[in-house]
Amino acid sequence: MKFLSIVQLTFRESLAKKTFIAFMGISTFICLLFIFALNVDIVDGMQSGLSIFGKEVSNQIDLTKIIYGIEGGLSVLLYTAGIFLSLFATSNLIPTLLKPGFVDLFISKPVSRFQILSGRFLGSILIVALNIFYLVIFSGLILSIKTGIWNFGFLWAAVIIVLSFLVLFSLMTFLSVISKNGPLSLMVTYLILFFSPLLLARDKIYALLSSKYFGYFFDGLYYALPKTAEMGAITQFLARGVPIDSWMPLWSSLLFAVVMLGLSGYIFQRKSF
Amino acid sequence: MYTVETFDLTKHYSGGKVKALTNCNIRVEEGRIFGLLGPNGAGKTTLVKTLLGIIHPTGGSAKVLGQPITDYHIHNKIGYLAENHRFPEFLNARQILLYYGKMSGLSKETLSRKIPELLELVNLSDWADVKTHKYSKGMAQRLGLAHALINDPDLIFLDEPTDGIDPVGRKEIRDLLLKLRTEGKTIFLNSHQLSEVERISDEIAILKNGNVLQIGRVDDFISVKSQYQLQIQNGTLSFSELCAGLNIPVLQAEDHYTVTVEDERHLNRLIDKLRAEKVLIKSIVPRKITLEDYFIDVIEEGEAL
Numbered sequence: 001m002k003f004l005s006i007v008q009l010t011f012r013e014s015l016a017k018k019t020f021i022a023f024m025g026i027s028t029f030i031c032l033l034f035i036f037a038l039n040v041d042i043v044d045g046m047q048s049g050l051s052i053f054g055k056e057v058s059n060q061i062d063l064t065k066i067i068y069g070i071e072g073g074l075s076v077l078l079y080t081a082g083i084f085l086s087l088f089a090t091s092n093l094i095p096t097l098l099k100p101g102f103v104d105l106f107i108s109k110p111v112s113r114f115q116i117l118s119g120r121f122l123g124s125i126l127i128v129a130l131n132i133f134y135l136v137i138f139s140g141l142i143l144s145i146k147t148g149i150w151n152f153g154f155l156w157a158a159v160i161i162v163l164s165f166l167v168l169f170s171l172m173t174f175l176s177v178i179s180k181n182g183p184l185s186l187m188v189t190y191l192i193l194f195f196s197p198l199l200l201a202r203d204k205i206y207a208l209l210s211s212k213y214f215g216y217f218f219d220g221l222y223y224a225l226p227k228t229a230e231m232g233a234i235t236q237f238l239a240r241g242v243p244i245d246s247w248m249p250l251w252s253s254l255l256f257a258v259v260m261l262g263l264s265g266y267i268f269q270r271k272s273f
Numbered sequence: 274m275y276t277v278e279t280f281d282l283t284k285h286y287s288g289g290k291v292k293a294l295t296n297c298n299i300r301v302e303e304g305r306i307f308g309l310l311g312p313n314g315a316g317k318t319t320l321v322k323t324l325l326g327i328i329h330p331t332g333g334s335a336k337v338l339g340q341p342i343t344d345y346h347i348h349n350k351i352g353y354l355a356e357n358h359r360f361p362e363f364l365n366a367r368q369i370l371l372y373y374g375k376m377s378g379l380s381k382e383t384l385s386r387k388i389p390e391l392l393e394l395v396n397l398s399d400w401a402d403v404k405t406h407k408y409s410k411g412m413a414q415r416l417g418l419a420h421a422l423i424n425d426p427d428l429i430f431l432d433e434p435t436d437g438i439d440p441v442g443r444k445e446i447r448d449l450l451l452k453l454r455t456e457g458k459t460i461f462l463n464s465h466q467l468s469e470v471e472r473i474s475d476e477i478a479i480l481k482n483g484n485v486l487q488i489g490r491v492d493d494f495i496s497v498k499s500q501y502q503l504q505i506q507n508g509t510l511s512f513s514e515l516c517a518g519l520n521i522p523v524l525q526a527e528d529h530y531t532v533t534v535e536d537e538r539h540l541n542r543l544i545d546k547l548r549a550e551k552v553l554i555k556s557i558v559p560r561k562i563t564l565e566d567y568f569i570d571v572i573e574e575g576e577a578l
Contacts, residue, residue: 005375009361012372016363101359105420107327108430109376110349272284272328 002111003119010093010123019089020127023082027135030074034142067149068240074139075157075239078132079232083165083193086128090169091186093124094176103273117268121173121261128169129162157239160231160250167226167253168193170260177264177271197229226253274339276428276459277301277324283332284319284483293319294483296333301461301476306454308474308491309463310568316483317463318356321430324461325353338428349378352426354417356433356463362406366397366416369405370423377424384423391419394449396442410437418446422453429453432463447473471495471564479571486571494567500560501540504529506553515550519543531560 014020039051040063050057050066057066097103097120106116136158144150168189175185198205199222206215230249237244277299284294294316301307309317322328324335326342340347360369367388374384392398395415405413414437421429431450435443443466450460450473464470470477471491478488487494505512512530516523519542524531534540540557547554 002376002378005372009372013361013363099359101355101357104322104327104355105358105373108325108348108351108353110346110378111376112345
């Protein structure tokens with residue numbers, strides 16, 4: 001009950017920021033677009049015609065590929081723009097918690113500091129998950145009902161997107177706890193989000209550097225930091241029904257999140273406000 | 274059992290360069306109003322925050338309601354009004370009390386009964402559904418007070434409770450605190466309003482630069498030892514001559530005399546003499562100074578610290 005109230009309050013605070021309302025509005029717009037723009041004619045249980053925005057699509061093209069392609073595209077959009085916007089919208093939630101006069105009220109309640117921080121964290125994750133699942137479930141349902149093609153991989157892609165946000169938000173939480181500065185935490189998290197894919201090409205970077213220690217350094221960075229590019233690829237593969245070669249990027253990134261959260265909790269526990 | 278007990282409680286920052294609190298030893302008995310006084314930066318808020326676990330001490334220890342301050346479970350019996358508290362501005366008073374009440378472990382049923390009562394108590398019923406960003410400082414303070422009382426606490430920490438509140442509102446809060454004391458609640462009051470502290474506190478502590486300069490009963494501080502103020506009906510008798518005969522220094526004011534006696538027996542000899550002379554004694558009261566006078570004296574004496 002006590003912990004839940006912290007989650008609820010964070011959820012409510014996030015809703016008060018108009019970003020998430022706008023996010024939901026865009027999602028609704030995309031769903032409406034699918035409702036009105038995509039028309040499939042079924043005759044005797046077989047597809048006889050498909051039109052998108054009123055334009056006929058050749059019967060030679062496999063409808064399953066089109067639906068998987070649309071859902072794959074949506075998952076990429078959600079993974080990039082969705083996470084980018086979600087990080088922006090949640091960047092102030094932890095620094096706000098740490099403000100004098102605000103944090104005092106939480107700590108003076110019969111809840112542990114760990115509960116306060118994790119409640120805040122979970123509330124932030126839940127609001128983002130709500131937005132992502134809203135778009136994925138409704139757009140997926142519309143596409144599936146209209147075409148009869150059910151792609152549960154799209155739903156799993158949404159799970160990976162939420163987990164990817166969780167990983168990056170854990171980093172932002174850690175940075176916020178140590179710096180109490182929302183914009184700084186956001187910038188560093190964006191930097192990791194965009195820098196991490198470069199580490200995929202670290203073999204090419206080694207070739208330009210003379211010392212082998214640079215190799216160890218970049219390898220270390222690669223394994224320590226969240227693997228945002230690979231997680232994006234996993235998301236897309238799941239949505240398009242492509243088999244996943246390795247889950248290492250996911251579990252190692254989740255491990256990173258556990259470490260970040262553990263450190264954040266430890267520092268928050270020891271801080272005086 | 275003491276409601277609040279500290280043992281050499283210390284909080285230093287920057288490796289001891291900033292001494293916010295040094296070897297603080299205080300004891301607050303149950304059902305008392307304890308006033309904490311001191312100039313800005315004296316360590317008053319640090320002490321309150323340390324007792325609530327918001328600030329970690331660098332030395333010593335403390336207990337509240339018999340439990341170590343590290344035990345957050347005890348907070349369900351504690352109310353707290355923070356100085357410059359910030360409530361979420363997107364919520365109204367009713368919602369704030371609901372969320373923070375839930376955080377205190379109260380059920381929805383209890384809260385649905387308590388919230389209207391508290392809003393009525395702090396005169397915010399008409400503003401219950403208005404978002405708090407529209408509140409004046411005084412209204413926000415009254416909401417803070419309602420928040421501090423939401424869990425029916427045994428111990429209440431109030432950091433500048435009347436800040437921004439008009440004189441009528443201040444009196445209402447004073448009356449409320451006195452009522453809470455009669456219910457057996459202990460109130461730890463941190464205030465700049467010395468007259469207010471003087472009126473309602475049973476005990477006070479004066480802090481400066483993190484050190485407790487004085488601690489004790491308010492009456493003991495503001496009563497001037499061996500000095501009494503007398504009002505008598507003046508007849509033909511020369512009061513000054515009578516006092517001189519008893520070796521009692523006297524000061525005459527417009528409507529009373531102030532005498533300095535050696536002890537109570539010495540005072541009684543004066544009274545006997547006056548009665549023998551058939552002088553009508555209107556009143557004899559120990560001379561008192563204001564808490565403000567005493568406070569300034571103590572702070573100036575502690576200047577060296």
